[in-house]
Amino acid sequence: VCPLTLWGQQGNVQPFSDEDSSIETLSHCSSLSERTSAAEEAGETEEMAQEDFQYKLKVYIDSTVDKSAKTRQGALDGLKTAMATKILYEFISERRMTITDSIERCLKKGKGVEQCAAASLACLLCIQLGSGIESEEVFKTLKPVFKTILNDGAANIQARQACATSLGLCTLVAEDDIMDVFATMECFESLFTHSYIREDGSRPSVNPQTTQLHTNALLSWALLLTICTGSHIRVIAQKHLAKLPRLLENDNVNMRIAAGETIALLFELIRDFDYDDWEPLCEQLNALATDCNKHRAKTDKRKQRSVFRDVLKAVEEGDFQSETIRFATERMVIDSWVKKRTYDAFREFVGSGMNYHLQANEFIRDVFELGPPMLIDSAALKAMKSSRLERHLYNAAAFKARTKARNKFRDKRVDVGEF
Known part of the structure; x- marks a missing residue:
């Protein structure tokens, strides 16, 4: 010195x-x-740490069948955290049916929060396995359970909400038959259409929790729109595009935003569609983009205005406000409503681990056309x-x-x- x-x-x-x-x-x-x-x-000692980590995962898997609901809940949360933050393909692939059986049991016999955790874990399991025979086998087991809970009016409402979201993403990842995709979309339609304002102007009587269920169903329906054929999208547009704006009058800000983004997505997918009520729709979107309703919370109005300014541009000009996602030494540009809906769907389950999965998860990189994972010395x-x-x-x-x-x-x- x-x-x-x-x-x-x-x-x-x-x-x-x-x-x-x-x-x-x-x-x-x-x-x-x-x-x-x-x-x-x-x-x-990295190898020893890896062995210790895998031992903990095995304990979590075994604990998903414990008699204690609290223990099962903790095990599900532990597996969720691990799958959201690490790539565990080899470990999970060898135990996928065991994990699937545990998820099925928790969905069928669990209550509320446990069912929600199991539904989320199912999505993370499919994200880890990627698109292929392994995730297809998982989904074939869980799809009937998802649909049973989703359509059961007496089931726990939080569980139904979780199943609406998880069924959408699992279908995107693991469904191998496009006709089954259409059938699942009809299942979602049977839910969110109940929030449509009727032709006579009367509003359906829907409580906030059920509105959230309908919102989740609409978002999953929109997610599956991104993988539909052009001819099917036209059929859907003819059936729903005139009715979707009715959801823009919903009292729930999340439903209004979901409806607006879905409308923008449809216009992006079929730019040459002949829509008769284009001017009234633009006026409605502009009103939401400049909303000054004193009865609404300031945070809701601020969030709504931001979204509907972008939606209005999409409908009027076919424009999209791009966003850049940076991870490690790479970056990805979200430059369309299709990519945004897909990115938001994955991020809902992966959370803060999204950047890591963008960097290392081969399936997610393939979805966003990022190429093989970059190797770092x-x-x-x-x-x-x-x-x-x-x-x-x-x-x-x-x-x-x-x-x-x-x-x-x-x-x-x-x-x-x-x-």
Whole structure:
């Protein structure tokens, strides 16, 4: 370490050397080699850590059939967190039917929160397995259970809401027959159409929780629109495009937004569709984009205005406000309503792990046309981290020594001033 120099009271430069601070500086810097060795040892024990992690996952899987509902809930949440934040294809592939059986049991025999967790886990399982025979087998087992709960008016409403969302994404990932996709869409239609304002202007009597169920069904229906054939989309547009604007008058802001985004998606998918009520629709969208209704919460109005400005541009100009997602050394541009609906659907389950899955999950990368996962040289990455650590430790040590030396010097100046 170079000698520290400070300006004296006379303005001349004088060397300052403090034995204690020098020893402390050397102590901090010499600890670098110890920490580097610790990092190397950590790399050597990575395999042990992986074994420990897999052991915990096995305990979670076993605990999904525990007699205690609290234990089952904890196990489901633990598996969800693991699948959302790591790529576990090999581990899961070997145990997919065991996990599927556990999900089915929790959906059938669990209550409310447990059913919601099981439904979410089903989606994460399909996301991990990707599109293929393995996820198809999982979905064939779970689809009838999803639909039974979804259509059961006496079932727990939160469970029905979760099944509406999970059925949509699992169908996108794992359904192998387009006719079955259409059948599932009809199942969703049978729900959200109950929120349509009637032709005579009267409003259906729907409570907030049921409205949320209808909203989830509409969003899943819109998700499956993205994989429909052009001819089928035209049939759907002729059937629903004149009625979907009725949902824009719903009292629930989430339903209004879901309806607006679905309308924008339909216009994007069939740009040359002959729509008779185009001008009234634009007026309605413009009213929502500039909504000043005093009876609505400020946050709801702010969120609504932002969305409907984009929806209005989509309908009037065929425009989309693009967004860039950055992850690792890559970036993805969301430049269409199709891509936005798909991205939002995956992110709902993966959450904060979305960027990691965009980087490493081959299936999700294929969905967004990102190509094979980019390989990063682990040795170079470790060297870069080591270099950063070295600079950080050196700077921290030098700063501490400098501060200590200056404080002592200031103390001496005070002493001199007092005489």
